Amino acid sequence: MSPRTAAALRDGDRSLREHLIATAGALMAEEGAAKLTVRAIARRAGVADGVLYNHFADKEELLAHALREHVREAERDLGALPAPGSASVEANLRAHLTYGLALHQAILPTFAGLLTHPAVLARFAELTPTGDEWRDRLLAYLHAERDLGRLSPTTRPAAAAALLVGACHETVFSALVPHTASVATSVDELVATVLEGIS
Numbered sequence: 001m002s003p004r005t006a007a008a009l010r011d012g013d014r015s016l017r018e019h020l021i022a023t024a025g026a027l028m029a030e031e032g033a034a035k036l037t038v039r040a041i042a043r044r045a046g047v048a049d050g051v052l053y054n055h056f057a058d059k060e061e062l063l064a065h066a067l068r069e070h071v072r073e074a075e076r077d078l079g080a081l082p083a084p085g086s087a088s089v090e091a092n093l094r095a096h097l098t099y100g101l102a103l104h105q106a107i108l109p110t111f112a113g114l115l116t117h118p119a120v121l122a123r124f125a126e127l128t129p130t131g132d133e134w135r136d137r138l139l140a141y142l143h144a145e146r147d148l149g150r151l152s153p154t155t156r157p158a159a160a161a162a163l164l165v166g167a168c169h170e171t172v173f174s175a176l177v178p179h180t181a182s183v184a185t186s187v188d189e190l191v192a193t194v195l196e197g198i199s
Helices: 002-007 016-029 040-044 047-056 059-078 091-113 118-126 133-149 157-176 187-198
Strands: none
Touching: 002 118, 002 157, 016 040, 016 047, 016 059, 016 091, 040 047, 059 091, 059 118, 091 133, 091 187, 133 157, 133 187
16 A cells, blocks of 8 residues: 555545545535546545546446445435334424435435436446335335325325425426526425325
């Protein structure tokens, strides 16, 4: 290990690969991903440019892992979601929607910056375990509440989840696109509207 590499890892016990992923993820969160370069990542990580290619096949692989780390970091900051059967369905859906809006506000700008880099997004999708995303957990929550009898047996969890996830997309994407008016509504109004159809 070179002195420069050793210096980069002085604080902590993570591997150089983990250090590079965390560094790229931090840069994504701060500056976006569209113009993120290998040189910028290497400089922030405190290593030579070529070191990245000792740990990743190419820039796209590193960015996919960094994007995954960025999402995980955003989720860690948001805390836990309510369990089925706890509190009330209304309160739990408010918590889910508040979580979803905050998550989308944290990560959608980065995803938007990568729309012209489909290889990165495809590799990111391969890294994400099935059922691990917020929308999957929301869907599982709705299924569980229906099974517990706290929602009507005719509830369509996939449709309800799509409405709530779509509200997050609309709210955040509208803020990203200049001169685009968002449909103003509150978490309480959205939850009440969904519950009127499924409770």
